[in-house]
Amino acid sequence: MDTLASVNTRKGPEERPLLKAFLDLFFPNQCPICQESASAARYVCPDCERSLTGLLPTPFLGEGFGKVTRFCYFSEVDSVLYGLVKAYKYLPRKDLANHLSFFLFRLIDFWRASVPFIIPLPAHPASIRTRGFSNTRLILDRLKERFIPNLTILEPAVRREWSYRPQASLQDEEERKANVRDVFRMKKGTILPERVALFDDVYTTGATVAEYCRVLAPYVKQIDLFILVRRK
Numbered sequence: 001m002d003t004l005a006s007v008n009t010r011k012g013p014e015e016r017p018l019l020k021a022f023l024d025l026f027f028p029n030q031c032p033i034c035q036e037s038a039s040a041a042r043y044v045c046p047d048c049e050r051s052l053t054g055l056l057p058t059p060f061l062g063e064g065f066g067k068v069t070r071f072c073y074f075s076e077v078d079s080v081l082y083g084l085v086k087a088y089k090y091l092p093r094k095d096l097a098n099h100l101s102f103f104l105f106r107l108i109d110f111w112r113a114s115v116p117f118i119i120p121l122p123a124h125p126a127s128i129r130t131r132g133f134s135n136t137r138l139i140l141d142r143l144k145e146r147f148i149p150n151l152t153i154l155e156p157a158v159r160r161e162w163s164y165r166p167q168a169s170l171q172d173e174e175e176r177k178a179n180v181r182d183v184f185r186m187k188k189g190t191i192l193p194e195r196v197a198l199f200d201d202v203y204t205t206g207a208t209v210a211e212y213c214r215v216l217a218p219y220v221k222q223i224d225l226f227i228l229v230r231r232k
């Protein structure tokens with residue numbers, strides 16, 4: 001089983017001390033969370049790695065709604081995990097998807113949830129273009145590769161780009177709700193299992209997730225929601 005320390009180790013420099021010394025000297029590596037300098041053999045610095053290792057999943061469930069019967073989230077406050085998510089999404093640091101899949105796996109494992117089918121909350125098309133990847137889909141790809149090989153990743157709905165702005169640009173809860181109304185469309189001929197899991201990295205007001213679940217509801221009996229960071 002992977003540990004955070006093994007996920008956080010870069011294979012090349014770790015195995016070749018001369019290469020590591022060369023990289024540390026000429027290409028100093030900056031920790032994407034705290035901006036302190038870090039060894040070329042690590043993705044995040046030892047301090048942040050320690051803080052991340054000490055994090056435990058939140059031991060209670062969020063309140064369900066509609067067909068969401070189980071609402072699990074790893075962290076509730078702006079923890080170091082949120083620093084990791086922000087670095088992944090906004091620097092952006094695609095290589096941190098492995099770290100985040102590790103925390104998603106720990107969350108699923110903590111609740112002893114069986115997750116055969118999981119859906120990534122569709123990312124905003126403009127964000128996918130800017131980043132070059134879908135933040136939710138990539139974490140699930142890594143989850144399947146490293147932790148749950150028999151996972152089936154489904155993408156039953158798509159986002160319609162023209163009708164709304166990125167949620168992060170809006171503060172007001174009502175504005176966020178109005179902004180995402182009718183932005184998801186089911187793909188034609190969709191048939192889904194009775195029970196599916198839904199994944200998003202950050203949950204703020206929940207407007208986007210709620211709208212997605214509303215579109216999904218006629219097709220399923222039960223939704224398990226998995227979130228890395230729930231903001232207040």
Ligand SMILES: [Zn+2]
Pocket residue numbers: 031032033034035036044045046047048049
């Ligand atoms: Zn750091």
